[in-house]
Amino acid sequence: MNRSRPISEAEHDTFFASISGRDDCRFFAIELVDGGAHVGNVWLWAIDTRHRKAELRIVIGDRAARGKGAGSEAIALLCRHAFDSLRLHRIYAYVLSNNPAAKRAFQAAGFTEEGTLRDDRWTGDQFVDAHLLAQLNDVP
Numbered sequence: 001m002n003r004s005r006p007i008s009e010a011e012h013d014t015f016f017a018s019i020s021g022r023d024d025c026r027f028f029a030i031e032l033v034d035g036g037a038h039v040g041n042v043w044l045w046a047i048d049t050r051h052r053k054a055e056l057r058i059v060i061g062d063r064a065a066r067g068k069g070a071g072s073e074a075i076a077l078l079c080r081h082a083f084d085s086l087r088l089h090r091i092y093a094y095v096l097s098n099n100p101a102a103k104r105a106f107q108a109a110g111f112t113e114e115g116t117l118r119d120d121r122w123t124g125d126q127f128v129d130a131h132l133l134a135q136l137n138d139v140p
């Protein structure tokens with residue numbers, strides 16, 4: 001995710017050690033109901049308890065598991081947890097313009113597009129726009 005080169009085992013270990021005990025992020029595994037395979041992760045990032053908002057990020061690493069509704073369901077479930085248990089009010093996500101499936105998955109989970117950050121990311125050969133999408137809790 002957002003990395004230009006492969007990540008080593010040691011970097012993974014350092015990263016997971018660094019997030020342990022932090023209260024500004026929460027990670028979850030996405031497991032298939034049928035068989036329980038761990039196909040991806042979904043997480044809340046930059047949790048801001050003062051303004052009651054967080055960014056939602058997701059990856060389904062197993063390509064065979066994509067396009068079957070797991071992503072949008074995981075996004076919707078994590079939003080429910082964020083709203084009902086963590087009492088957050090706003091969940092937002094950045095989706096690149098060259099990733100229509102991700103945009104569609106967030107929209108299917110109830111996100112609304114709020115705007116475009118022009119040329120926000122360098123992909124290695126070009127700049128691409130990032131779309132900002134968000135979902136608000138019905139309860140203030």
Ligand SMILES: CC(C)(COP(=O)(O)OP(=O)(O)OC[C@H]1O[C@@H](n2cnc3c(N)ncnc32)[C@H](O)[C@@H]1OP(=O)(O)O)[C@@H](O)C(=O)NCCC(=O)NCCS
Nearest residue numbers: 058059060066067068069070071072095100101102104105
């Ligand atoms: C983005 C991602 C999490 C979505 O999860 P998923 O399980 O594949 O998504 P879903 O099956 O729930 O929904 C995908 C939607 O995109 C649609 N879609 C798939 N390919 C598409 C394309 N090329 N153009 C437009 N829509 C597309 C599907 O039809 C579906 O929409 P629908 O529910 O209206 O039929 C997953 O594809 C992924 O991990 N991708 C790589 C990492 C990534 O991009 N993360 C998000 C960064 S913001």
